[in-house]
Amino acid sequence: MIKRTLFFGNPAYLSTKNQQLVVNFPEEDIDEKTIPIEDLGYVVLEHPQITVSNGLLMKLIQNKTAVITCDKQHLPCSLLQPLVGHTEQSERMRYQLNASIPLKKNLWQQTVMAKIDNQANHFLSREKNALRLKRYAKAVKSGDLGNQEALAAAFYFQNLFDLEGFSRNQKGIPPNNLLNYGYAILRAVTARALVSSGLLPSVGIFHHNKYNAFCLADDIMEPYRPFVDAIVYDIVESGCYIEELNTNIKSDLLMIPAMDVVIDGKQSPLMNAMSRTTASLYECFEGSRRKILYPDFQSSLQTFIT
Structure with missing residues (x-):
């Protein structure tokens, strides 16, 4: 299965509910969006005013979703990965x-x-x-x-x-x-x-x-x-x-x-x-x-x- 890549370049609040990633844009008149976490392979966070709940981070890691953050030059600078990636x-x-x-x-x-x-x-x-x-x-x-x-x-x-x-x-x-x-x-x-x-x-x-x-x-x-x-x-x-x-x-x-x-x-x-x-x-x-x-x-x- 091909996993999706999500990119966030604007201020956003990311949380989770019912195994879904929930996206809210506080500075824009856009309806709340949801995406199944199981479909995600990579989440790229670029804007400094993005807030991510700990509950979402936990579920993303459990799904082996790579969470990538970017620096001031908009280049990926860090990767969040699980402590345990394989049973053996x-x-x-x-x-x-x-x-x-x-x-x-x-x-x-x-x-x-x-x-x-x-x-x-x-x-x-x-x-x-x-x-x-x-x-x-x-x-x-x-x-x-x-x-x-x-x-x-x-x-x-x-x-x-x-x-x-x-x-x-x-x-x-x-x-x-x-x-x-x-x-x-x-x-x-x-x-x-x-x-x-x-x-x-x-x-x-x-x-x-x-x-x-x-x-x-x-x-x-x-x-x-x-x-x-x-x-x-x-x-x-x-x-x-x-x-x-x-x-x-x-x-x-x-x-x-x-x-x-x-x-x-x-x-x-x-x-x-x-x-x-x-x-x-x-x-x-x-x-x-x-x-x-x-x-x-x-x-x-x-x-x-x-």
């Missing part, structure tokens, strides 16, 4: 924590290869030359000691957008702002799936910054990044004003969890594919599987540009 959580975390260094290096090799392959296929879908990216993908060794990921990323972003002076930098010129927003949504999707699979988002296979609470999420989301890039590319090509994140652009980017991807030869919403990826990751930790299941970028992906 302690056992699954033990497998994760006891994973050997060779296993982690192999998993990171698979991840980087999948990411660069998807970047190359995104290039092909835009009729761009992907030969160098394909070479980078084939050159990835255990643990990516040659840092092919960084080489591929530099080439990829230098040639993705036909915009003078663009380079990938979080504080750089647009459409970096769009990429930042899209990746933040993707990170929340990844963290939600990891918790549901009984894994610790903070203990990575490659990322290990002690100040980063989502190291594993940052690892596993890598092959999914080109899907965000594809949406941003379409927004840029459509001629939209990209200097700021307006409502229409946010609406497009908030469709990331529901966008179609191809995984294991079948089409699936990205949020469902991510759950399959994190489940396969656990099986790798546990020893019953040797390969992480990642999606394959397809040129026929449906876009969500409005």
Whole structure:
């Protein structure tokens, strides 16, 4: 089942009644609205004057709904997640924590290869030359000691957008702002799936910054990044004003969890594919599987540009 994403950009009072999310807009003449909590996958809270009842937060977490809050720049800055995401959580975390260094290096090799392959296929879908990216993908060794990921990323972003002076930098010129927003949504999707699979988002296979609470999420989301890039590319090509994140652009980017991807030869919403990826990751930790299941970028992906 595809879960809904709700975005609140105006002052609102959010509460719950009869397993429904109840929305009231105190500053607007709008009737009270209700949405079944069981249908919700993500709730994005942007406006500082949003009030959320504790009873609603409890029900959202019990439903494994990711609650995302935004900062003054309107970018997602925090994620509320359950303390217990799986009935076998302690056992699954033990497998994760006891994973050997060779296993982690192999998993990171698979991840980087999948990411660069998807970047190359995104290039092909835009009729761009992907030969160098394909070479980078084939050159990835255990643990990516040659840092092919960084080489591929530099080439990829230098040639993705036909915009003078663009380079990938979080504080750089647009459409970096769009990429930042899209990746933040993707990170929340990844963290939600990891918790549901009984894994610790903070203990990575490659990322290990002690100040980063989502190291594993940052690892596993890598092959999914080109899907965000594809949406941003379409927004840029459509001629939209990209200097700021307006409502229409946010609406497009908030469709990331529901966008179609191809995984294991079948089409699936990205949020469902991510759950399959994190489940396969656990099986790798546990020893019953040797390969992480990642999606394959397809040129026929449906876009969500409005």
